[in-house]
Amino acid sequence: MLRRCFLAFLALLAAPLALADDALWQRLQSGGYVLLIRHAATIPGIGDPPGFKLAACATQRNLSEQGKRDAAAIGAAFRERGIPLGAVLSSRWCRCLDTARLAFGRVEEAPMLDSMFQDSEAAGRAKVREVLARTSAWRQAGSKDNLVLVTHDVNIRALVSEFVAQGEIVVAQPVDGRLQVVGRLPLSTVVQRRVP
Template identity: 85%
Template sequence: MLRRCFLALTTLLATPPAAAQSDLWQSLQGGGHVLLIRHALTTPGIGDPPGFRLAACATQRNLSEQGKRDAVAIGAVLRQRGIPLGPVLSSRWCRCLDTARLAFGRVEEAPMLDSMFQDSDAAGRAKVREVLARIALWRQAGGKDNLVLVTHDVNIRALVDAYVEQGGIVVAQPVDGRLRVVGRLPLSTVLPRRVP
């Protein structure tokens, strides 16, 4: 019973009120944001099997069939809402690349977005600095659209200290060389009629 109450409270706190969601969508239509997207739903498990290889998707934990459908739907919703999308950068893990391709039809591999799951603290901090530097370049070039970064939970937590479910989106803005969370788009609010 206590566990169910905790889960219900967690879901309630993670789901912004409808008015806040409406404001967030409107803000995104104006561009200038960074969309931190966690890869869509995968087959069960954590991390990857021992000995996995980036160049061999069959050795990794990949998108489930539902995850593939979710990725397509995420892209469709962003287009339907008129969200201007600029560069789409992704971790080289297949589940991230597939999420980006299915959602947006294009992707640029970005090793700085590769999973930090097994990185040392120093390597993780280096990736964060590289991501922030890339965001700064995007801003200097105009940044009138929205920059899309498809990556992993651990990377998103390192960048903005926020947990996001598979397929969820954290919307952020660059401020003083850091990322400030503007809002969240949990998968349940992006795809309210998700069919299991």
């Protein structure tokens, strides 16, 4: 009996989240949002091995097999829901490029999205300014698509002050020279609640 009550309580807690996710997906169908996507799951570790090179994926911390499956599932969820996507921009790190390719089948390298993990404060601020300028210009152009930015947790924190899990999506809109968070799509809801 206690277990049944506990499960019912958990279901009640999850219901508003599911409704919020459904409403956010509906909003995305109209376009005009910036999707900040943290790369999908990687092999264990933090950062990259010493001496890694951007041009050599074998020297970096890359997607795990689960991360590859998750990235493909993210793309499938967007296609199944008919979400219009414009440019897909990515950090030049292989885990981000691979996430974008597996999810959306295309990607454009964007150094402004490169990891800020080891950047100086000035270099990090410069990247944030460039992303904000790019998203503001995109917004002013009146795009009917959604702009996809695949990057790293540290970059998303610098842009919108949100901590994100691997594969999680922050939905934002450019407002007055910054990105205003509209909602979040946790990977678990994107992958598990796909349209039948």
